Amino acid sequence: MIIGITGGIASGKSTVSQYLKDNGFFIIDADQLSKDALTVDQTCIQQVLLQFDCSDEAGNIDRAKLGAIIFNDKKAQAQLESIVHPYVIKKMKEAIQNCKEEWLFLDIPLLYEAHLEYLCDQILVVYVEEQKQLERLRKRNALSAEEAKARIYSQMPLIEKKQKANYVIDNNGNRKELIRQVDHFIQGLKKGDILWENY
Numbered sequence: 001m002i003i004g005i006t007g008g009i010a011s012g013k014s015t016v017s018q019y020l021k022d023n024g025f026f027i028i029d030a031d032q033l034s035k036d037a038l039t040v041d042q043t044c045i046q047q048v049l050l051q052f053d054c055s056d057e058a059g060n061i062d063r064a065k066l067g068a069i070i071f072n073d074k075k076a077q078a079q080l081e082s083i084v085h086p087y088v089i090k091k092m093k094e095a096i097q098n099c100k101e102e103w104l105f106l107d108i109p110l111l112y113e114a115h116l117e118y119l120c121d122q123i124l125v126v127y128v129e130e131q132k133q134l135e136r137l138r139k140r141n142a143l144s145a146e147e148a149k150a151r152i153y154s155q156m157p158l159i160e161k162k163q164k165a166n167y168v169i170d171n172n173g174n175r176k177e178l179i180r181q182v183d184h185f186i187q188g189l190k191k192g193d194i195l196w197e198n199y
């Protein structure tokens with residue numbers, strides 16, 4: 001079974017993924033694959049260097065230069081995504097094909113925005129209310145309220161993702177409450193009695 005994990009910025013996805021990993025589950029991390037595209041995969045790297053003036057002295061991608069080029073430039077962001085996304089999707093498909101585990105998790109922050117539902121059998125959304133999301137994001141990234149809000153509003157509203165989910169983990173409580181829910185989810189998986197919602 002392929003289970004997508006998604007949510008909003010700072011909603012708790014990584015915390016949930018890390019806990020699942022600690023409990024022996026296999027997780028494919030889309031953010032890590034995006035980083036690999038720019039640091040490991042020579043085809044992507046060469047394409048990026050051809051399209052963007054972001055080379056460092058050694059001929060690698062200077063992430064800071066690239067970041068400055070795409071910042072606030074939707075066209076450049078789309079261009080970069082058209083290079084990185086196919087690599088990420090290809091790697092996830094390979095992982096799905098080669099997987100011998102009973103469950104494989106795909107941690108994909110922008111799963112719904114990128115329309116990647118088709119890769120998953122079920123989708124788990126880590127949900128948090130906006131006020132708490134704002135607090136946690138500001139604290140983690142040392143952002144002003146305006147900066148944090150801009151990041152939250154650039155994504156699909158989390159409430160919409162919650163409505164589309166097959167399973168919701170509510171991260172409005174403390175870490176202990178979050179882990180208790182993930183434990184309950186794991187037990188359900190192992191016993192085969194999870195109630196997946198259908199939308």
Ligand code: ATP
Pocket residue numbers: 007008009010011012013014015016109136137140171172173174175176178
């Ligand atoms: P992003 O996609 O932005 O990387 P994320 O969805 O993976 O974020 P996390 O990094 O897991 O979210 O969590 C966001 C921040 O909130 C982190 O600093 C994390 O330690 C903190 N956090 C997560 N869950 C809780 C909780 N229940 N109580 C308090 N802090 C929490």
